[in-house]
Amino acid sequence: MRISPALLQRTAKMIDKYALYVPKEGVFPKNFKVASIASGVKKNDALDLGVIVNTNKSRLSSAAAVFTTNKFKAAPVLTSKQVLDATRGKGINAIVVNSGCANSVTGDIGNADAQEMVSLVNSHMGGTPNSTLVMSTGVIGQRLQLDKITNGINKVFNDNKFGDDFQSWLNIAKSICTTDTFPKIVTSKFSLPDGKQYTLTGMAKGAGMICPNMATLLGYIVTDLPIESKTLQKMLTYATNRSFNCISVDGDMSTNDTICMIANGAIETEEITEASSAYAQVQEQVTGFAQQLAQLVVRDGEGSTKFVTVNVRNSLTFKDAKIIAESISNSMLVKTALYGQDANWGRILCAIGYAKLGNVKSLDETKINVSFVATDNSEPHELKLVVNGVPQLDIDEARASELLALNDLEVLVDLGTGTETAQFWTCDLTHEYVTINGDYRS
């Protein structure tokens, strides 16, 4: 196999993502507790089972979720959907997650297994039916080792392994990982006009099958702010469309993708509804928070060495801005060029050109501008590659090399046909990606 010294060096220099992106402390929403355990499904005593519970009794919690649109929905997805439908998102007090086996394309047995996980957690939580959501991630098409998982769940509750400290949260974030190289946990405090402080905590896992409209992507967000359940679903859908649905590692959409959110209202204040004066602020807060989490998934994209923001602005429609950003983000040729630190902007234009637009007027070959943008503070901030459709033949290649050597890259596309903007986050395609996915099951 031919691998250039430059590419080898690039892989060798891969940054220590754990050190950069995993927090060392955190504050967490009131009245949530978490536990995790090595059930034995994963090898080497790795954490592979997590339970998150809401212990707030002062009001009914609200829950919402966004699921994969893959036609082959995994058993845990179908089961969680049923629970949410039956409760209309009210009174969900637990989420149980296992990693190592996706319980997907497992037929009736798989559905029974997922329901067994839910029933068992329900019984430990006091017996209320339909109060638990379930998620699974790992290999598709294998049956769950249900005995190990039920033993694990029993142990978590019987030995009361729950905690609300930083280490407990970090561990549950670890327990949902598969090929992830670092656990993804984000936590942030925000204040509302009522003068009180609330907390959002979220976890997610990647790292393959990452593609718009959900991926093997599990994510959960919890908050102690009370939010009415329909409002919560609307907020989560909005946020997901601008975060988890705007990331791409490899363009494959999983059968298991689930993002869910629970608001337990443990902090006493008026419930947020669409009519609330603080509604827009909370929406913005949740969206920004979901974007932070989603970006961590891309940062850990399998084998990636680059984090790439694709900004498409001044589009006639939001939909077409997103389609173009997605087309660039999924292009294998763009992604390998960025790995190679190659200013091969022709591939970017090419990917724009084959995007399947809703409205052809969104793209006008004589108006398009394409630039690389510096993600550090270096100048010139913008390196123009194409101006009003005309390629710049005297591009400063030295500057291009400087920009492409950064770990964070930004591609800016200005369509000049309207005022809408979309962002997408993607990563490069590397030898390591092929290694990981050529060898996944061995």
Added chain:
Amino acid sequence: MRISPALLQRTAKMIDKYALYVPKEGVFPKNFKVASIASGVKKNDALDLGVIVNTNKSRLSSAAAVFTTNKFKAAPVLTSKQVLDATRGKGINAIVVNSGCANSVTGDIGNADAQEMVSLVNSHMGGTPNSTLVMSTGVIGQRLQLDKITNGINKVFNDNKFGDDFQSWLNIAKSICTTDTFPKIVTSKFSLPDGKQYTLTGMAKGAGMICPNMATLLGYIVTDLPIESKTLQKMLTYATNRSFNCISVDGDMSTNDTICMIANGAIETEEITEASSAYAQVQEQVTGFAQQLAQLVVRDGEGSTKFVTVNVRNSLTFKDAKIIAESISNSMLVKTALYGQDANWGRILCAIGYAKLGNVKSLDETKINVSFVATDNSEPHELKLVVNGVPQLDIDEARASELLALNDLEVLVDLGTGTETAQFWTCDLTHEYVTINGDYRS
């Protein structure tokens, strides 16, 4: 970088494609001549300029072409379209092709350069305007080195470098290559009910940006059978939809893709029209021929070690059969699994599940069957992975390994919802692909 010994060995064992897929002799259609030359655009005196001419004076030739649907069409594509439009496909007597520079996204200068190539060939051919088609392939966004190319064209004609022997045809097939590892040339004879024999000769080049609806894919097919020009266009479109539009290397669609066909009618017989009794036979002949050529492009897919046929049958609609075949063929996870010889059929189902179908009824989770099929004569011929939507949990892994170790793989998907069938041809995604595309311009 981690690369497993098994994967390294696989790459080391890459077959000698040149020996397997390049013919050592051939018969060619009457009254076509070809020439090729090293113009100096490519390094190391490599052939990079080819001209094919029709010398038949007994009747007007017919020509047809199918072009990229990328919004950013390269200058040679626009120029060739104009020529075909102006002539309605009649009287085209030359094709000039250069490799090394795609003359794409080069604005007005690029259009002038492409027209200059056409004019120069026209003048050498006797001065008839609009009698030449032009194609270019190579790096996007660089201006043609027009002086080298015009010198090359002049030399080809002034020194009469034309020939109609095997070596001349092989050389022109070489002159259009970029990252190809072998020239792609197919030639075949066929008889019609009139008792006469006709010949089809075709050439194509890959090997990146290969995706349905054309790719950096140049192909030309010539025949000495007379075919009426509108009929020829219809036949070529039909054949392309079942050949070059059913192949995928990396899912990127180029700005330059062109397949064209010239029928010079050098063999005296009645012109084929849609009303001809031999029409269906000729159509079938041209389609099968185009499939052979298109498959060679996939066999030479950048870095590929596997040639994969994806067969989707018993679909409610042809369109959905094709969409599903395409979704499987473009999945990076499927392609890396096949490189890894991993029977990870979950990824195949997953890619079926996220295919964007025209009619949701084409896919029924309870009726789908998925198998690996032996491409040699070994038994059992079919290894069933999913039967009526139920994954087979006792799959013979030893047999799966045998099948996946073959160079030619076949995936069979039976949707059980109708009677339509589509085929797609794809290849695996390998370390070598990343090397080639991370390093392309350096």
